[in-house]
Amino acid sequence: MCDHNHNDPNHVCTCSDNPLVPQVCKVIKITAETPDVKTFRIQTLDGKKPFAPMPGQLAMISLLGVGEAMFSITAQGEDWIESSIKRTGMLTDALHEMTEGQTIAVRGPYGNHFPVDDCKGKDILFIGGGIGLAPVRSFIRYAIEHREDYGHLDVLYGSRSSADLVFKDDLFENWPKVEDLDVHLTIDRPEEGWNGSVAFVPAFLEQKAFDPAGKKVVLCGPPIMIKFCLQSLLKMGFSKENVITTLEMRMKCGIGKCGRCNIGSKYVCLDGPVFTMSELDELPDEK
Amino acid sequence: MLLPKEKLSEALGALAAEANVIAPVKWEGDVFFMPYKGGDVCLEGNGKLPPKDVLFPKTEKMYSYSIAKGTMTEHNDAAATILFGVRSCDAASIERLDKVFLEQGYKDGFYSAKREGLAVIAMGCDKPMATCFCTSMGIDPMKAEVADVQMCPVEGGFTVEAVTEKGKEIVKKWDSLLDKKSKAKPAKVECSLNINVPEDFEKKLMDMFESPIWDDVTKACLGCACCTYVCPTCYCFDINQDVHGDEGTAFRCWDSCMFSDYTRMAGGHNPRPSKKERLRNRYLHKLAYYKDRHGKYLCVGCGRCIANCPAHLDITAFAEKAMEVE
Ligand code: SF4
Ligand code: SF4
Ligand code: FES
Secondary structure: OOOOOOOOOOOOOOOOOOOOOOEEEEEEEEEEEEOOEEEEEEEEOOOOOOOOOOOOOEEEEEEOOOEEEEEEOOEEEOOEEEEEEEOOOHHHHHHHOOOOOOEEEEEEEEOOOOOOOOOOOOEEEEEEEHHHHHHHHHHHHHHHHOHHHOOOEEEEEEEOOHHHOOOHHHHHHHHHHOOOEEEEEEEOOOOOOOOOEEOOHHHHHHHHOOOOOOEEEEEEOOHHHHHHHHHHHHHHOOOHHHEEEEOOOOOOOOOOOOOOOEEOOEEOOOOOOEEEHHHHHHOOOOO | OEEEHHHHHHHHHHHHOOOEEEEEEEEOOEEEEEEOOOOOOOOOOOOOOOHHHHOOOOEEEEEEEEOOOOEEEEOOOOOOEEEEEEOHHHHHHHHHHHHHHHOOOOOOHHHHHHHHOEEEEEEOOOOOOOOOOHHHHOOEOOEOOOOOEEEEEEOOEEEEEEOOHHHHHHHHHOHHHOEOOOOOOOOOOOOOOOOOOOOOHHHHHHHOOOOOHHHHHHOOOOOOOHHHHOOOOOOOEEEEEEEEOOEEEEEEEEOOOOOHHHOOOOOOOOOOOOHHHHHHHHHHHHHHHHHHHHOOOOOOOOOHHHHHOOOOOOHHHHHHHHHHOO
16 A cells, blocks of 8 residues: 555545555564564565554554454564554454464554654653553654654563563663663562562653653553553653553544544544544543 | 426436436335336335445445465446435435545545446425424535436426536436426425524534433433434444355445444453443534534434434434533
């Protein structure tokens, strides 16, 4: 498909006749991140990148013969895109059974994206909980690739246990090597061999007492974690306009047609999934 | 121009010889939009169901695939269709659906193929039904949106006006049947049911999201979804796959926001857990959300949901109650 700006109300996409028909691709690499999260690297049958997403955008991934569902795109390379998928039901169970080389169909990219331009020149605090690091990672990777455009980067991430931390290569190897980037990790319960922090993400965040001056926050994780982290951030002096998150809704079409993912007059697949906390305040409480 | 009443079958026959004509026909006591096979059409009352499925079928194949071969074949066959006898409410619904399926950044290929091949011959409505309130929704019973040809019932026949190029082509085929000297003019018509909704009603409704009235106005609902199946502007759909061994076909079919699993997510969380949230979403979508996005009501006042609800829920009664809320 294409990387046009589909949020421009005047844009009519001419690149594909039919945005609801997926392209057949193959899974070229599967990485087990945790006991219940796997990352799938996807490429077209002729070895190309299916499409070029912006950080935070979504892909409709279908396992032919089983079903399709929407996932955030966590990373992309020259000739692939990647999604990290947690086992939660029939489709994700089937995805977890896949082996490398099998076919899969994808369509997208859908939705708006993280405000990569608005954040230019600013420090960014990335906060993730559990699988919530998956959407955030697309922006972290983007900020690292465009390192000179952004100020200091902090990645604050927590999970239930050390085994449940996703993207361990990035957390322990790749990101700590990046200039002016700090990784702060925490787990919920004490564990043998773990010398780092033991605290829930909101409490850990509060200990760190970040300075809100010139800083944007990207916050994704379970709803309850988001709620308490937001309270902590507001206490530190962050404003809601500067806290960015993503929403999840059941989706079928991904292009604002099937009606399913609305919150008030907004469609999460079209106007989201990325919203600032102040934008969310404007929407009815039906998330 | 006037088409005399007794020439109507001939006029439709001329069109049906070359294209697929869909017209309102009486069948087992009700009016349905069906392929025209000659004979009488029925212009009394609204169709039991709107002609929406001409553009948006109840179920439609999207694509077929073979897992082993890695092939993907799109299904999208649309025949040129003339839709005859569409009242202003149903014609307006096509305009509302166009906004959804053809705009907002993505053109729905299945809808657009059918829409491009569609010509609409609208029929003015001089006998609104007891449940009709289209004029309250900003619609003129005698002048339809999206009409290629506008006809209106008058003494002795129907006025005929070609509105678009497509319409001119149609009227050309009727050349020998038309009385071109006729000066007949359709009468002005007001709907039977009137709700005087204020200018910025949608804003008021959006501010009422937390109002206690929702418990009251939704408590009789059975969650049967009948209201959404008969509605000309409801467009929710589901996408599914029909699988046989290695091959499969993806299809879409009408869905309804009134069903509990419509918004239920894979983990079990449901943002609209009860009929209160679901009917609230339906009413607000019709009267507020869509207008906020596209500037018009998504309800065209056809009254079908009122006439068919087994629990006698009435969107106009709801609107009147909402207007009274301080
Ligand atoms: S037709 Fe009536 S009872 Fe059935 S879902 Fe609609 S409002 Fe509820
Ligand atoms: S909401 Fe009811 S009255 Fe309005 S267009 Fe739909 S069926 Fe007709
Ligand atoms: S997923 Fe269909 S409208 Fe958003």
